Every structure is written in C-alpha cells, then in structure tokens.
Amino acid sequence: MKKMKAKEMKAKEMKAKGQVSVEFFILFVVLITIFILFVGLTNQFGFITKQIIAKEKSNYIALNIARIVNAVFISGNGTSAVLSIPQNYTINYQARSIIVEDNIGNIKSAPVLINNINLSISSGAQELTIQNINGKVFIGG
C-alpha cells in the first residue's frame, strides 16, 4: 500500500512539473514575441523619426532659399545674398518652385513668386550666391 501511494505521489509530482514546464515555455515564447515586437516597433519608430527629420530639413532648406530669392528680387537690382546649405543636398528650380532633394531621396519644394530665375549650381556646393542683376535672379554656387 505504502509503495503504491509513493508511486502515485511521484506520478502526480511529475505531471505537475510537466505542467510548469509547458507554462514556462508558453510564457517564454510570449515574452520573446513581445521583445521582438518591441524591437521591431522601436526600429520602425526610429526610421519614421529619421524620415520626418530628413523631410523637415529639406523643407526648411527649400523654404529658406525661396524666401531669400523673393527677398533678393524685391530688394532690387544689385542685391546679393550668400546662403550656406548642408552637404548632400541637390537644389533645382522647376515650375516656379525651388526643389531640394537629399541623398536618401526626400524631395521637398517651396514656391517662389518669380519666374525670372537662372540657376547654376555645381554638385556638392555648400554655399549659394543669390543675386539680382537687372531684375533677374541668379542662383549660383
């Protein structure tokens, strides 16, 4: 009788241990999943934040150039302004807009209120000279 009871007790104990292992495994899997999810989300959040900052930078540069172009035109013949731009940005002028593109392909534009713009910027230029010559605006760098 005693032996039987001892065997039954051992079997019960083993079953309980098995249950604990399964639960521990499930918990472990859930925790790993949550961790992976968090890492993924953090990466995604970082990527989105980087994109927003990059777009904001391009937007700021485009608006800044457009503002200065307008101001140079308004100020009249002979006005000249020099503007620094960060590296790795391409500046273009198209359809009354200053278009700024960064090295990861973010494009932002800002409207300018004049059409008589002549743009000639060498690649990698970090300084723009904006001049009003007889009512025409020349952007060089």
Place this chain on the structure above:
Amino acid sequence: MARGQTFSIELFILSMSVILILTIFLFALSTINDFKTKVDENDRRNYILTEVSNILLLSKGYPYNWESNLTNNSSISALGIATRRNIINPLKISSLNETDYITLLSLYYYNVSINVTWNGQLHFIGWSNSTAENIAIVRRNCIVNNTLCIFEIEVSK
C-alpha cells in the same frame, strides 16, 4: 493547478499591459504625425501670405511695366503693384485682376482675396471662401495717389 492558475493570471495581465503600451505608442505616433502635418500646412500658408504681400507691396514686378502688356501673361515674370516700397500704382491694381495671378504668385491650392481700400473705395481681387477654416490675414498700410490706403490679403485652404 495553483501554479498553473498563477501563470495564467500573470500572462493575462502581462498581455493586457503590453497591448495597452502598444496602443498608446501607436496613438502617440499618429497624433505626432497629424500635428506635424498641420504645423507644416500652417507654415506654408503663412509663407504664402507674407511673401505674396511683400512682393505685391514692395516691388514693381517684372518687367517693371507688366501692366501695359496684359495680352501676354507668359511675358510676366513677377507681379508687383508698387512704384516704390509701399507706394501703390492704381493702374497695377486694376491690371492685377486681368492676369493669371494664381500661377504668377504660386497660389495653387489656396483661396486668396486681396482688398485695397483708399478714399472709401474698395478694390477687390480674388475670391473669398466663407466656409474655409484656418484663415490667415495680413493688413498693411500703403499709399495710393498720396492717400493712405489699407492693403489686406486673406489666405485660406
């Protein structure tokens, strides 16, 4: 069984907390994005508002006598209604309505109205959308024919 129950309750609480945190996280992300878009739109509108009022009131336009050649809008490079800074040429005000000023002033996507008032007379250019929200207005003093005038520009989207 008691151990199993404890695990299940803990798992449930943990899952609910994680779901809650994720929801807050995603909600915050979309709120920041919405806010950013709104700020950008307002910045653009304010840019248009100040720059258009500046170029109209402070410059002659280009060519300087653009008002005498209205048949060919493409020859107009810039619009301006001043003879000197803040001194308006009345002929240019009436000519402004006959130009494609939406294109010439890059006013696509915006409702713009320009009022110039002097000697009790109102000169209206553009259109006003009474149902528009988010309207920005700039009022500036100017001179027409040696008389004080008020130049008002309203921009909405």
